[in-house]
Amino acid sequence: MDFSRRDLLSKCAALGVVKLGAGLTITTAIDSWLLAETVARSKTPVDQLGPFYKKGASQSPGHSAVLRAPGDPGLQLSVAGVVYNTRGEALPMAKVEVWQTDHLGHYDITGYRYRALLRSGAKGEYDFQSVLPGHYPARKCQHIHFLVQAEGHKPLVTQMYFGSDPIFKGDPAKNMNDDCPSIELVRPVLLSDQATTMAASATFDLVLEPR
Amino acid sequence: MRKILALSIWLVVFVSTDPSSAQTIKKIAKLDTSGDVSFAVLCGGGESAVAVDQANDVHLWNLATGQHHLVKTSLNAQIDPLALACEQKKVAVGSVHGTVILLDFDGQVKQRLDLKEEIIGLKLSRDGNKLAVSTTNSPVQLWDLASGSREWMGITSFGNTNSARISPDGKSVFAADGDTYLRAYDIKGKLIYAAEGDLLEPFDVSVSADGTMLAVAGAEGRLELRDSSTGEVLKKSSSCGSPIFVVTMSPKALTVLALIVDASSLLPVGVGYWNADDPQLKQLTVDPKTVVGMGSDANGLVLIRQDSPATLSIERVK
Numbered sequence: 203m204d205f206s207r208r209d210l211l212s213k214c215a216a217l218g219v220v221k222l223g224a225g226l227t228i229t230t231a232i233d234s235w236l237l238a239e240t241v242a243r244s245k246t247p248v249d250q251l252g253p254f255y256k257k258g259a260s261q262s263p264g265h266s267a268v269l270r271a272p273g274d275p276g277l278q279l280s281v282a283g284v285v286y287n288t289r290g291e292a293l294p295m296a297k298v299e300v301w302q303t304d305h306l307g308h309y310d311i312t313g314y315r316y317r318a319l320l321r322s323g324a325k326g327e328y329d330f331q332s333v334l335p336g337h338y339p340a341r342k343c344q345h346i347h348f349l350v351q352a353e354g355h356k357p358l359v360t361q362m363y364f365g366s367d368p369i370f371k372g373d374p375a376k377n378m379n380d381d382c383p384s385i386e387l388v389r390p391v392l393l394s395d396q397a398t399t400m401a402a403s404a405t406f407d408l409v410l411e412p413r
Numbered sequence: 414m415r416k417i418l419a420l421s422i423w424l425v426v427f428v429s430t431d432p433s434s435a436q437t438i439k440k441i442a443k444l445d446t447s448g449d450v451s452f453a454v455l456c457g458g459g460e461s462a463v464a465v466d467q468a469n470d471v472h473l474w475n476l477a478t479g480q481h482h483l484v485k486t487s488l489n490a491q492i493d494p495l496a497l498a499c500e501q502k503k504v505a506v507g508s509v510h511g512t513v514i515l516l517d518f519d520g521q522v523k524q525r526l527d528l529k530e531e532i533i534g535l536k537l538s539r540d541g542n543k544l545a546v547s548t549t550n551s552p553v554q555l556w557d558l559a560s561g562s563r564e565w566m567g568i569t570s571f572g573n574t575n576s577a578r579i580s581p582d583g584k585s586v587f588a589a590d591g592d593t594y595l596r597a598y599d600i601k602g603k604l605i606y607a608a609e610g611d612l613l614e615p616f617d618v619s620v621s622a623d624g625t626m627l628a629v630a631g632a633e634g635r636l637e638l639r640d641s642s643t644g645e646v647l648k649k650s651s652s653c654g655s656p657i658f659v660v661t662m663s664p665k666a667l668t669v670l671a672l673i674v675d676a677s678s679l680l681p682v683g684v685g686y687w688n689a690d691d692p693q694l695k696q697l698t699v700d701p702k703t704v705v706g707m708g709s710d711a712n713g714l715v716l717i718r719q720d721s722p723a724t725l726s727i728e729r730v731k
Contacts, residue, residue: 250549250550252573307677311632311633338677339677349571
């Protein structure tokens, strides 16, 4: 059985392993305990929405999505992360929309290729399978767009960039450019050999501000 | 859309067009420049024109007298093509670093505003007292130029306003928003309506001279004619298959000019012409690499084109 932290603390209190001081209720005590364990986080920097946001992407089941189709060319890419708020609380059921170009730098304007909508899981987690987006003439950097919305929080519009992008010449901190608003949005890329195919993965946590 | 459009939206390579237009294009004025112009607009009722050159300096012309002023702006940052606006007595220029300068037609810098946001679009009210500002990350903002302060900011569900216009009577503001809605506000900032748009983002909105109609276009590649009082779609053009970045309505009839861009490079690939009585969006037989601006005067639609490195032509489209 998979107990949440709250369940465990409740059981500990019930068994007497954790004793409550005078005036403390179990709910208040657990809330305070959990709050003390969370780590405040800086909000994810905002980046531009457009120009090719498209509403109406169908929702993937669960917290995972697959953007690439079997046989799609391009370097396979896995992106995973957790949706938090600035108090450090994980946000389950956050609506995460992602869209990007194919490996050649083309957005699908007529359909929904390389576009997805998913909901974060019970611990705020999300992930999707795609390909490394291509470059296109109007933008210097490879990027993936994110629109994240969660109850009681301000919507977050941002983009994820890749430390492996040739534009950064191996050192994003030193070679930032005006196409990317913050070094925090540039994520390291892990390359791994998956059976016969080389694949890339990156993490990207998303931190929303409460309203 | 900032950097996307900023680099070279107007002066770029010719890709392809499908000219099928029966429209005529007639030169009505010729302006001398000192070099390459990046983009230009026609002001007021067509009495004057303004352009930004590649050094970010501003050229002002009185079209009646031919008088020309060159103003060094000292804006040490890129200027987006839509971050240039003018009316009868005032010119506004904004930079990607968030500075707006306001000039008179004698070339005097009268005012400076610091928005601390990347400016992608500016539009002045006809009396020159209000300025609608679009930025990369915020909804439309209305600034009062007498006080030099922001009066209000609009709303979106998420994302920014791509382009905004103030109605000719100065009573309304229309915003083409990244969340795909067209929103109308009264001049005090009260939301009048949020009209649902296409699946993709609208990039520009233009208001008819009498204020009753709007032309809206964007990434879908087609034009919509909407009722300005309700936002209701009255007519739609066919799609040209590529995004439309700028729209301008004629003051005389329900005709619209549209700058068509390539979906990948976002560089101009054509100039569309739409008569709202006919669903077909036609393309003019002009080389888009020469087009540096479009607009309207009292007599109809005009294109501003750079014929040579030292000359701009203002041309009537009929």
